[in-house]
Amino acid sequence: MTEPTGDPQPLLQAQQVDVVRDGRYLLRQVSLTVRPGEHWAVLGANGAGKTTLLALLGALSHPTRGQVRVLGRQLGRVDLRELRSYLGHVNPRHPLRSPLTVRQVVLTGITNSVELYPRWQPTDDQAAHAESLIATLGIGHRAEAPWTTLSQGERGRALIARALMPAPRLLLLDEPATGLDLTAREQLLDSLDDLRLRHPELASVLVTHHLEELPASTTHALLLRDGESVAAGPVDEVLTTELVSACFRHPIRITRSEGRWAARAAAKSPAR
Template sequence: MTSPQPADRPAARVIAALEGVGVRRSTTGQVILDAVDWTVRSGEHWALLGANGAGKSTVLRLIGALMFPTVGTVEVLGHRLGSVDVRELRAAIGLVSSAQKVPQDATGHTVVLTGATGTVQPLWRTYDRAARERAHELLAELDCKELTDRPYGVCSGGQRARILIARALMPALHRLPRGGAPELLLLDEPFNALDLPSREDLIDALHRLARSRPELATVTVTHHLEELSPAIGHALLLRDGRVQARGPVEEVLTGARMTACFGRPVEVSRHEGRWLARSARS
């Protein structure tokens, strides 16, 4: 029996919802996604998993308001794609990708500031004292305030990832309520090419972020279960553009379901909130 929700805790809000979503490549008719149903609520932290070509990046682009479905509906932060100015909607979504363009000589503080204007280069006349202070606070929250004056180009991969997360959480000027912040954070393979210490630092930072921001919803695309923080409570498995499984991690990240998703025998184990997947030996 489900315990009643405390009276002082608001019900979880729908942050993103896909219903009957399909995506076809316009030039070839190739099916990228087929009949995808999925809902992300406030405070939920999702892992999005699947082999290369499964459709993970397409799903992330849909809920990031970067593309439209061929069929079905996509709602993000209470707005249906196709009936809202997506430029305004994107300002309320934090996106972190290794493909982001960042000036190598910009300091950590400057990179975070550009999140307020959604620009690659800083618009110095736009940032008031409150914005500059908020950028400092976000660097401290991601445990990288020592990178304030360090050029982005000389930072390690893990340090860059944390700077980009701080940037993604920077309130967009004139587009979010004053003092507000993105309610949805999308992480597109944030651990790409990180060494072990950098990976663990980033996992720790994401775990702390989940605890300090109870309303924030996150979606993390990754290829490795070892990269999931203990905060991840839900998982979506994709194969060939179709949903293989979705729901609580305990129900989804099983050997049987991972085997069906990736097409080879996979063993899955969990220790103190951290996951491990490896090829099953006969």
């Protein structure tokens, strides 16, 4: 299969998608369209269907009903393994156990493997690309550090650099700030903002259930509740107090300052 060509818009399109497992709907009539340069956040409580949707968008599974097109190719009519090679999928639970260096981990993005292949060597251009990404993600000073010595935040940024090695048009991030302390989270989000600025055609979908984990460069949002879409569209229209409260079934007050969001439980009215 050759890389999908033609009209680059949209990069992702899910239309009226259902996912049913053991008679239970994990997703019901969910639609989403992602175009170049858009950065989507998918939010919802635990069990809302976020990970299930990301698996569809990342060509890891098929819908029960509906249509999903990834980079112009319809799932069910294409080799999923080859299609995945054109996507940057960041899994914070990367199964590496050996002490590869940050540089080596990033280079495994070329071979799409956990370990480096024996006797494989990157080209000069590939090595230079890896160095550039490592610097962009703010971990240049740790390029020679073994994976086993990295903090969770450093691992997260190394995995984003790894996912970007094949120069994908789409980056999928599954709760990338999970387990990070405050400093590491802020470093990660700053790195994502910088990355998006440097690569304006790159699109991304980031899954989380914390608004504080959204980069300021987020452009669109999808709210999921019990596998169904509550709202989808430009971020300022979707991340509102009313819609987020409906999504999480709890009164939540949303504020935004210097491009970043915060959520707090809304004050209860005094009893009369």
